[in-house]
Each structure stands twice: as structure tokens, then as C-alpha cells.
Amino acid sequence: MKAKTLKKDKVNIITLGCSKNMVDSEVLSGQLQANEIDVVHESTKRDHNIVIVNTCGFIDKAKEESVNTILEQVSLKQKGKLDKVYVTGCLTQRYRDDLEQSIPEVDAWFGTMELPLILKRFEADYKSELIGERLLATPQHYAYMKIAEGCNRTCAFCAIPLMRGNHTSRSIEDLVKEAETLAKRGVKEIMLIAQELTYYGLDMYKKRMLPDLLKRLSDVPGIEWIRLHYAYPHKFPMEILDVMRERDNICNYLDMPLQHAADNMLKAMRRQITRAEMEDLVQNIRQTVPGICLRTTLIAGFPGETLDDVEELKGFLERQRFDRVGIFTYSHEEDTPAYALVDDVPAEEKQRRAEEIMAVQQEISYEKNQEKVGQTFKVLIDKKEAGRYLGRTEFDSVEVDNEVIVQTSEKLQPGSFYNVKITKAYDYDLEGEVVSGK
Structure with missing residues (x-):
């Protein structure tokens, strides 16, 4: 009699949203792999039988993409092409009850902090000794490194604290060990990410420890570039820049979302900073690290924003001449402080304003790039x-x-x-x- 063979499970992880989500997927894949479970990222081969969708719930477009992706995978399951569909991430954390009712075909839903529960579905154990042993979704020469989870800020527009909780730093020792592990695997560039980098260490060490962390990471052999993403401008710790200036492998690059430039908008957004203070900060940063690349992110169409506010923001860009700028249109998110405000700028107008602002930056970017010719x-x-x-x-x-x-x-x-x-x-x-x- 021929013995029946059971096909071994193979898991495909689909990641939506930001680089922080990508790291979560990489950590999950590393845990599955350590438990001898086959796992891949974003596979198109259709040779897997289980899918885990790691969702984003940040703004409307991201939520829509997440729901559509879940529905696509559920459809494949209904056609017999998948055995299980699991969903994790920010969308689940925020809307689990509604999602369970509206998409009952999903086999299980998991929040942002429920990695051990996902592993239990595979009869796998969470291995706390794994630090840096993750299946990279990026090319092997660069990797994102999450130094903290959550955020203690209370920006009016932001739903991240609802989905990720309060700021929780990882220890310097664990981060150095992770960087060493990544370097041994051929990673040459690490991009430090957190919802708020400059807050690093306040919860664990009772003081801002990003400068100390940078020194330790820059000593790791094989790491040639260290890049800083998502620094908050209020009470910005200038010591970070001293380390950046002293260490050759810390990129002269800072990603510092400012969101707006009009004082009434900054106040409504609860950014804890004025335009004048931002201008002083930008000037001080450039004086401390000559030639630094400054990237910022802006929001167009926040409730109450006027055309005068848009003109002020454009003038701010023309004077400050940031190297890199990204822009979002405002998304009216439930349970955020701004949700109590009237979302009074129509979607088409938000987009028009965003394009108008980016047209200013496009010219600045072109001029700055022209200066690099011959260098x-x-x-x-x-x-x-x-x-x-x-x-x-x-x-x-x-x-x-x-x-x-x-x-x-x-x-x-x-x-x-x-x-x-x-x-x-x-x-x-x-x-x-x-x-x-x-």
C-alpha cells in the first residue's frame, strides 16, 4: 500500500506600508525559518500554501490597499490555491473587530505585537535568542534596523500610537549584536528607523541615547553607511550631529519630517514647534554638519489650511532649500485629535496643493543636482x-x-x-x- 505524503507548508509573507512593517516581516520570517518552516517574501511562484498579509493602516490609501490585498488572497483560498490566509499588522491592530465581521474567510487576525501568537499557529516557538537573524526582504547589502517601537508624541493627524503603542526602545547591546550579525551577512548600509529616532533611550536609559548608540554602531566592522530616518524637530538633540561629523561611516543625511511651516498649522497639528524655531534648527544643523542632506516630509490639506498657508509653506521651501522633500495629502483618521476638526479641504484640492508645493521643490532639486555635475x-x-x-x-x-x-x-x-x-x-x-x- 502506498503511504500518503503530506506536503510541507510553505509561507509567503506580503508586506504593505512602511519600512518598519518590512522589518516586522523579516523578523517573522526569521522566526519561521528557525522553526524549520519554509518562508518567502512576496513570492510570485504560487508554490506556497499559506499567506500572511502584513498590513498598513496609516492613511486611507494604505488601508484600501491592505483590504484589497486581503481580498485577493481570500479569493485564491476560495479557488483552492491556498490553504490558509492570516493577516497581521497595523490595520488589524486598529480595526480587528470590523475586519473579522466583514472578511470572515481570513483564518486568523493578529495585531502588531502578536508575533508569538502567529508562531503558535505553526506550532512554532518564539526564539528570543534570535537577534538579527532575519530573512532580508532587501538586497543583502543594505537593511533597515528598527531601534524602537511606538511613539509618545501626540501629533493631531497621526494614528501610529493607536496601532503601535508607546515608545519602547531596544537595548544598545541588542542593536549592536544585530548590526554585527547583519554585517557578517554582507550588509554594508543600515538605515535606522523608528517612529521617532531622537526619543531613543528616554524610556530605557532615562536620557536620549541616540548619540551613544551611533558611536557603538559605527564601530561595527563592515558597516560602511549608517543612515538616520524620522527625527522629530522638537527638542532635537544636537549631539547627534557631533557624532555624525566625527564618524565617516555615518551618512551626512537626516530625515526630519516637519509637516508644515505656517505657525497656525503647526499649532493645530500639535507639532510643539514654531516656524522660527524650525528655521533656527535647520540653520544650526547645516552649520554643525556642512554639506548635510536634509530630507523632510510635509502634509497638504490639513483641516483649516488656507491658500495663504500654502503660500507660506512654498516660501519656506524656497528659502530653506531642502535637498529632499516628500508630501502627503491629509487623511482624516478616526480617534486622532484632528478627527474632531472639520475635514474642510476637498480631496481634489488637497492633491492640487500637494502638486503645487512639489513643483517648487522640483525646481530646487533640479538646481541642486546641476551643482553636482563634474563632482x-x-x-x-x-x-x-x-x-x-x-x-x-x-x-x-x-x-x-x-x-x-x-x-x-x-x-x-x-x-x-x-x-x-x-x-x-x-x-x-x-x-x-x-x-x-x-
Whole structure:
């Protein structure tokens, strides 16, 4: 008699939303792998029988994308192409009860802090000794590193504390160990992420410890670039910049979302800072680290925003000349302080304002890029695409910033550094030729 063989489970993790979600998926995959469960990221091969959707619940568009992705996977399950569909992440954390009722075909829902419960579904144990042993969803030469979870800020527009809880720092020892593990695997660039980087350490060490963490991380052999994302401007700890200036492997790059420039908007948003204070801070940062790349993020169409406020924001951009700018249209989120306000700017007008603001930044970006023509930069090659190589300078983070296009008959190695002389400049990208390897 022929024995029946049971097909081994294979899990596909689909990640939506921000880089913090990506790290969560990587950690989950590392735990599954350590429990001898096959796992892949974003697989298109359809050779898996279980899907875990890691959702985003940040703004309306992200929520819609998450729900659509869940429905797509449920449809595959109904057609017999999947055995199980599990859902985790921010959307579940915030809307679990509603989701369970509206999409009952999902096998189980998990919040943002329920990794051990997900593992139980696979009869797997949470292995606390795993630090940095995660299945990277990024190319092996760079990785995101989450240094803290949650946020203690009370920005009027933000639902993150509802989904991620209060700020909780990870220990310096664990983060250094993780960086060492990543470096041994070939990671050369680590991007530090948290909802609020500058708050790091206040809960655990009773003081801001990001400068100390940076020193320890910059000593890890093999880590050539350390990049800082999501710094809050209020009470910004200037000591961070002293370490940045002293250490060659800390990129002269700072991602500091400001959200607006009109004082009445900053007050309504509960940003705890005025325009004048922001201008002083930007000036001090640039004086402390000459040549630093400043990236910021803005919101268009917050309740009560007037055309005068938009003009003030455009004028602020023209004077401050940030290197990189991203912009969101305001999303009216339940249970946030701003939800009590009237969402009085129509969606089309929010988009129009966002495009008008970005048109100002596009010109600034073009002018700044033109200044780089003829200069030589250390460039990290990320990939080869359509017969050309795409890389980044220390002033560019992954996906959100400029790329350096390198056309060459030479064979370049993704994950390696090259000196590239810039020959052409566009609104948001540069072209160059290799002068020499690093």
C-alpha cells in the first residue's frame, strides 16, 4: 500500500506600508525559518500554501490597499490555491473587530505585537535568542534596523500610537549584536528607523541615547553607511550631529519630517514647534554638519489650511532649500485629535496643493543636482536594470530619494562602492561614469 505524503507548508509573507512593517516581516520570517518552516517574501511562484498579509493602516490609501490585498488572497483560498490566509499588522491592530465581521474567510487576525501568537499557529516557538537573524526582504547589502517601537508624541493627524503603542526602545547591546550579525551577512548600509529616532533611550536609559548608540554602531566592522530616518524637530538633540561629523561611516543625511511651516498649522497639528524655531534648527544643523542632506516630509490639506498657508509653506521651501522633500495629502483618521476638526479641504484640492508645493521643490532639486555635475561621489551600486546600473550617494536613501544612473561596459558589482563622476543631472536623478572602484 502506498503511504500518503503530506506536503510541507510553505509561507509567503506580503508586506504593505512602511519600512518598519518590512522589518516586522523579516523578523517573522526569521522566526519561521528557525522553526524549520519554509518562508518567502512576496513570492510570485504560487508554490506556497499559506499567506500572511502584513498590513498598513496609516492613511486611507494604505488601508484600501491592505483590504484589497486581503481580498485577493481570500479569493485564491476560495479557488483552492491556498490553504490558509492570516493577516497581521497595523490595520488589524486598529480595526480587528470590523475586519473579522466583514472578511470572515481570513483564518486568523493578529495585531502588531502578536508575533508569538502567529508562531503558535505553526506550532512554532518564539526564539528570543534570535537577534538579527532575519530573512532580508532587501538586497543583502543594505537593511533597515528598527531601534524602537511606538511613539509618545501626540501629533493631531497621526494614528501610529493607536496601532503601535508607546515608545519602547531596544537595548544598545541588542542593536549592536544585530548590526554585527547583519554585517557578517554582507550588509554594508543600515538605515535606522523608528517612529521617532531622537526619543531613543528616554524610556530605557532615562536620557536620549541616540548619540551613544551611533558611536557603538559605527564601530561595527563592515558597516560602511549608517543612515538616520524620522527625527522629530522638537527638542532635537544636537549631539547627534557631533557624532555624525566625527564618524565617516555615518551618512551626512537626516530625515526630519516637519509637516508644515505656517505657525497656525503647526499649532493645530500639535507639532510643539514654531516656524522660527524650525528655521533656527535647520540653520544650526547645516552649520554643525556642512554639506548635510536634509530630507523632510510635509502634509497638504490639513483641516483649516488656507491658500495663504500654502503660500507660506512654498516660501519656506524656497528659502530653506531642502535637498529632499516628500508630501502627503491629509487623511482624516478616526480617534486622532484632528478627527474632531472639520475635514474642510476637498480631496481634489488637497492633491492640487500637494502638486503645487512639489513643483517648487522640483525646481530646487533640479538646481541642486546641476551643482553636482563634474563632482565625484562615492556611490553604492544597488542593482542592474535595463542595461544600466543604479546606485546611490550617501545623500540618498532607498526608493524615496535620487538615484545615480551609471552606463558602462564594465561589470559592476551590486553591493559595492565606486567613485562616480557626475556627467548629467535631472530633476531627481543623476548620471555619471565610474572613475574608479572604492
